[in-house]
Each structure stands twice: as C-alpha cells, then as structure tokens.
Amino acid sequence: MVQGTEAIFLGALRAGGNFFAGYPISPSTEILVLAAEHASRNPDFKFIQSEDELAAGNAIIGASLAGAKSFTATSGPGFTLMQEAIGYGHEVEVPTVLVNMQRVGPATGMPTMPAQQDVLQTHYGTSGDYYPLVFCPNSVAECYRYAVITFNAAEESLSPAILLSDGFVGHLNEVVDLDAIEVEVVARSRPPLGTGTRFFTGLAHDEKGNPRTADAVIYKQWLSMVKARHEKVAARYRHFECQGNDSSDTLLISYGIVSRVIAPLAGQFAMFRPIRIFPMLGDELREYAQEYERVVVVEANDGQYASLVEREVKRDVVRVPLLGGRINLELARKGLSENLGKEVS
Amino acid sequence: MFKDLLKMELFPTSWCPGCGIGQVMIQLATVMDEMGLGHTNSTIISGVGCTGRMAGYFNVDGVYTLHGRALPVAEAAKLVNPDLKVIVVSGDGDLTSIGGNHLLHAARRNPDLTVLCNSNQVYGLTGGQAGPTTPRDTRTVSTPGGAPYDPVNLQNLMKAGGRYFYARTTVFHQVHFRNCIKEAIAWPGFAFVDIMCHCIENNGRRLGFKSAYEMLQHFRQTYKRATDGAETLEPFEIGIVRKG
Numbered sequence: 120m121v122q123g124t125e126a127i128f129l130g131a132l133r134a135g136g137n138f139f140a141g142y143p144i145s146p147s148t149e150i151l152v153l154a155a156e157h158a159s160r161n162p163d164f165k166f167i168q169s170e171d172e173l174a175a176g177n178a179i180i181g182a183s184l185a186g187a188k189s190f191t192a193t194s195g196p197g198f199t200l201m202q203e204a205i206g207y208g209h210e211v212e213v214p215t216v217l218v219n220m221q222r223v224g225p226a227t228g229m230p231t232m233p234a235q236q237d238v239l240q241t242h243y244g245t246s247g248d249y250y251p252l253v254f255c256p257n258s259v260a261e262c263y264r265y266a267v268i269t270f271n272a273a274e275e276s277l278s279p280a281i282l283l284s285d286g287f288v289g290h291l292n293e294v295v296d297l298d299a300i301e302v303e304v305v306a307r308s309r310p311p312l313g314t315g316t317r318f319f320t321g322l323a324h325d326e327k328g329n330p331r332t333a334d335a336v337i338y339k340q341w342l343s344m345v346k347a348r349h350e351k352v353a354a355r356y357r358h359f360e361c362q363g364n365d366s367s368d369t370l371l372i373s374y375g376i377v378s379r380v381i382a383p384l385a386g387q388f389a390m391f392r393p394i395r396i397f398p399m400l401g402d403e404l405r406e407y408a409q410e411y412e413r414v415v416v417v418e419a420n421d422g423q424y425a426s427l428v429e430r431e432v433k434r435d436v437v438r439v440p441l442l443g444g445r446i447n448l449e450l451a452r453k454g455l456s457e458n459l460g461k462e463v464s
Numbered sequence: 465m466f467k468d469l470l471k472m473e474l475f476p477t478s479w480c481p482g483c484g485i486g487q488v489m490i491q492l493a494t495v496m497d498e499m500g501l502g503h504t505n506s507t508i509i510s511g512v513g514c515t516g517r518m519a520g521y522f523n524v525d526g527v528y529t530l531h532g533r534a535l536p537v538a539e540a541a542k543l544v545n546p547d548l549k550v551i552v553v554s555g556d557g558d559l560t561s562i563g564g565n566h567l568l569h570a571a572r573r574n575p576d577l578t579v580l581c582n583s584n585q586v587y588g589l590t591g592g593q594a595g596p597t598t599p600r601d602t603r604t605v606s607t608p609g610g611a612p613y614d615p616v617n618l619q620n621l622m623k624a625g626g627r628y629f630y631a632r633t634t635v636f637h638q639v640h641f642r643n644c645i646k647e648a649i650a651w652p653g654f655a656f657v658d659i660m661c662h663c664i665e666n667n668g669r670r671l672g673f674k675s676a677y678e679m680l681q682h683f684r685q686t687y688k689r690a691t692d693g694a695e696t697l698e699p700f701e702i703g704i705v706r707k708g
Contacts, residue, residue, distance in 0.1 A: 138543075165543045175536075177530065177533040181544075185507075313524075313547075314525065316523045316524060318526045319525070319527045321512075
C-alpha cells in the first residue's frame, strides 16, 4: 500500500530530486515530512524548512541554479505565495518542480477538503506571459509516474513545471508496485553556479544574460524562443485518456480525482481525461469533441477548465461543478441530470 | 587585478554619477582578488534595486533574484554546494523590508553566507521613498512630513541569535571597509556587513547635500571607530561585533 503523497516523493527521488524546500501546509505536509526524514538519513539530499512559501519557492530556484534537482510541495494559499518564484523561474529559465495538493479556496478556505480550484492559478497566476507544463495524476501509480515526468519536463523546458494534484489523490492508499513503473529520467543540462561568468536575472535580457529592459525586439525574440521550446517539450507529453461511446451524444471531460470518481459513468457517456492539462491538448480536444453533440466538463471548481475547453472547441460547454470539497459520484450524477435535462443513473 | 573580476565591457554602469555603490563593487572586487575568489569558486547573489545590479558586473556567476529573495536563493545554493563562496549584495530596503522575514530566519539558521548591505537609507531606484532604515524625521518622497518611525536596529537584529557577525562601516573608510568585507568572507557563518553609503540623487540633495563629495565628508566627520573589543557598536561607530 502506498499513499499518493509518498508516491510523489518517491517519484521525485526516482527523478533524481535531491533538494526540497517547503513550508508545512495541509494536505501536502506529508511530502515535507518525508523529505525531512530522507535528508536526515541521506547527506546528499538537502532539506530546508523555509520561513514561508516565498522563501521555499525561491530556495528551489537557488538550489537548481547550484546544480540540484529541486522541488517543493504546497497547497493553494502557499502556491499563491510561490507565484512570484514561478514567474522568476520562467524569466531566468530555471528548471524546478512544484507540487500543488489542492484544497478548497480561496484563501484558507476549507482545510483540507479536496478541490481543483488552482487550475487557472497554475497557468495564469503570475505576471507576464509564460507557458507552464502541468500534469494532473488521478492515481497513486500516476503520482509516481508523473512526478518523474514533471521533473523531466522541467529539465527539458528549463522552467518550473507543476504537478497538480489534490488532497483526495494525495491521501489515496493503493496497492501498487512502484518499481515496476518504467520511466526515463532526463539529466541536468546546465552547469551549476561557480563554473562560469553568467548572469541569471529576472530582468529581460539578451542571450548573454545582460539586462535589456527597453528593447522590444530582443524581448520578443526571447519570448518566442521560450514559447517554441515549451511547445516542443509539450509535444512529447501528449498524455490523455479517451473512451469513445457510440451510443452517447455527450462527451464528459474530467481530470484528476474527478475522473476517478465519475469513471462508472463510462457506459453512458464518452469520456476524455487530459493528464497534461497545460498546455491545453487543443487538437485532441477538438478531435474528440467534434464526434459529440454536447461537451461537458465535470470538475471540482466553478468551471475553470471548462472555460478553457470552450475556447479550444469553439462552442458552448456544459459545466458541472463539484464544490465544497464534496467530490462523489452521487453529486456528479445530480449535477449532470440537472444540466443535461435527463436522468443520469 | 581587481579589474579582472569585473565585466568592464558593460561600463559605464547603470548607477547615477556620484553613486556610492561603485565603491562597494570596487572594494568587494579588490578583496575577492586578494582572497583568490573568482568564477571557479564564488557566486554573487543580489536582490532587486540599484545595488542588485552589481551581481551582473562581476566576472563570476551572478544571480539577480526577485525583490527581497536574495537570501533564500543564496542559502539554498550554499546548502547544495558547500564549497562555493556565496556572497550576497543588496540594498537595505531589499534586505530589511521586503526581505525582512528571510533576514530574520537566515540569521537564525546561520548559514555560511556573506551579506553586504548597501545602507543608503532610502529606496533609490524607485525615486527616494523611505524604508525601514530611514532615520526618524527624514523627509523623503513618501514621508513628506518626515519619517514617522524609528529605524530598524540591524545590529540588535543580527545579535538576537547566539552566534552572529555584524560589521558597520562606510564607503568613506576604505581600509576599514575592506577589512570588514575580508573578515566577513572568512567568518564561518552568517556575516552581515552594514555599509553606510550615499545616494546623492534620490536622497542626498533632498537632505541638503550639494554633492556626493559632501556626503562622503559627512561620513568622515560623523562616523568614528569603535574601541577594540567593543561588544556593542554605539550609534555612528564603525567596527565589528561577533560571537561564534
């Protein structure tokens, strides 16, 4: 039996993670405790219990620059404080991993009832334009596998990458043989601090790192280079699940824990589950959505992903929000029945 | 030569004519040169602000972090690579205000970092607003009636823990200044150098100084050396207090 949080931590170790900084916050605290215990037994694994999430978010950047594969784990309010570090990591092009175990918000919200209310925050939470790679597991096995993949995506995109889970998946206990999960590990590419004369700056800069804060041409070249790199990396991870249904006119889209909870509805609907939730799987969504008259997004927030799906498929999408930390099949059935105008059993 | 440690091709720097930060940069480069520190064994990490730009002028790997976050970045880098000499340079506004919580806790955890704090007692880059180190009653653009609060006592803050290194110096007292940097770099823990520095354009002129030279003369006349072995630096005393 392995718990989701433990699988994430073990996945991080499998990926070569050797630095953790964090601040205790439920429901992610188990990962911090595991990191502390691991560091106490393994001197090569470094650990800081930071004074706050601002420090933790920036510490993983410093550790990465110094040569470590670094990560942190937090929940909604802490993730909000880490937004500045996420933006900084994108500007400076620093690979690192942030694990967000979502809970009901805004603010302190309902600690620690599970939610999916940080979906938009993962993509639109910091200033400027950036193109984060975000993965959303729905099982303990996937927690492990996608922890490794998030590290790989961070290395390949040279940016902070995000494993977006929730308190429900994080506290799932499932029987799984983690050693049997085959994953590749991408190595560090950038030489650590203390080997060159580089300048890593959060200011807009040229290819040498020298600040260029009033040159639109250089800025646009930089942004398009970064965007192209993220698109290239994203193309390697077109991860999703799909189950067609010839007898249904409706496609249900869900991700993370909600996709597990509503899995029994597969006989009545076609199902689509994005695992790489950002960048959006636009082509795939359009391809599958065109087969069905109606597209429905069931999610544990008030239609955050639905609004983005709508933009991709270019038509109205039905929203079925599961709010207040109560994520169960009965509520999903009720919400679907109300929104689709027919009884869903 | 200290010049080898600087990216001279980027000169002139972004700082105003008469700014004291150049002095901090030259003295740091001089000390690093003397101590054999360079791009293979050192990194300079800064916060945001005028002083923050210094990291980009050194011929070592430099990191210009976010406002206030130099210490978390530096502490993590040092933990990952203990052999690396990690030097933090930043302004008093950055380190004590927006980075104040990190300063408090970095000092408590006592990592082997050297922190050079450029104390010009004002937010220079944003045009001269008051900060936590601005003396009471000082007129700035954000305190037109005079700063209403007593400034933070950095010496006492640094001495709050059982182990500390706090040096106060000025950009005028160059030999003393260099010695402070040298001893701070050699100190095996968190070493904080509080450097009294002048900002003529966004503070000095408003205070009535006509030139950077006048501000330097002010440091010369106001600051005196503390007696050897003093455990506390009195106001306007320069010196080092430490406990290992």
